[in-house]
Amino acid sequence: MADIVANETRDKPRSAVGREGVLNVAARLFRDHGYGGVSLRKIAGAAGIKAGSIYYHFGSKDEIVAAILDEGILAVHENMRRAIEEQPANAGAEALLRAAIGAHLRALLDVSDYSSANVRIFGQVPQSVRDANLPTRRAYEAEWDNLLSRLLDAGALKAGLDIRRLRLMLIGALNATLEWFDPDRGSADALAQTYADVFLHGILAQQET
Template sequence: MSSPPPANAPSKGDRTRRRLLDAAAAEIARRGPDGTSLAAVARRAELKAGSVYFHFDSRDHLIEAVLEEGVRESLRILDDAVSALAAPSAAPERLRAAVRAHLRAIEELSDYAMVVLAPPFHTAGDRMPVYRDALRTYLARWTELISDAQDAGVLPGGTDPRSLRDLVLGGLNASGLAGRPVADTARAMESLLGLDDG
């Protein structure tokens, strides 16, 4: 017979769930949340549409899970990068690390990043509280970083840090989602932010 599974191995159900999340992320990245049909996701995951309901309560719950996972992973990458700095580190240094982390997230998360960062998807937040809260946390973290940099004189004070944050994140996302080379984008943004040299 088959040998017993290792202790922490993902069960069959876990693996199917993962396939569904990946399939949904791919569809959402290509067609947007509204253009994504359960049938298309199921097909991509090699399942029938009805079977999705064994793993998720509804189409919206599946989509929300994808969006939330995207933001949560982005936050993890961001926090890891900032934590990895020799503490205590200066605001500009942290800001530069954040810029790079954000771009790395876009690169590494592929479909999940596309799904999360494209601004118009934010409208989905209305119906999806878990996703909305995760996004708020992510943005709050950035607001802090920006605010600190303003206090340190690296960024212009007297401006709502959220405006600056949107300017920075919006720029990074647009460039990243357009497929510009990450190194290019990073260098240009760091130059604009006056973070050129260590």
């Protein structure tokens, strides 16, 4: 107690941009302009520092990108896991899937620049960077596979569905939204509802005849 309690700005010299500032700016730039469209000089400029200074915080451009990719997956994963946990214990398959779809889509469109940057640039970065991101990615995929498998085993999903393929289709479809979503045409929540409607029940009018 003798020592002064560390205050909230303990290790943040007032005017410093810092590692986190660089990452935040870089994530937004990568999301907006892709991997090849963003140079270290542009990142530095947007952050209010000079290009060389970035090397105080990072060893290379790829190290920045790798950090953003990892953080991006962690953010969606966290968002999705919490959404599932918050569901009541007796929640049905429909409610669980709606929660997961909504969480993933909101992470991309509303919550995290890192998540949207990940989706945007993953296919553009060098192989080594992709590989570095794979473990984090696999963990998130496993979370989905786990959810889908439980629902399949419980008989809530159509029998015979391939879990892996279904997960790829689902996440791929949701991620693609990033390329055309326009908040002026409707909220991310509303869009998530539509996705859930389509994926859970299909688009054909029920014609039992």
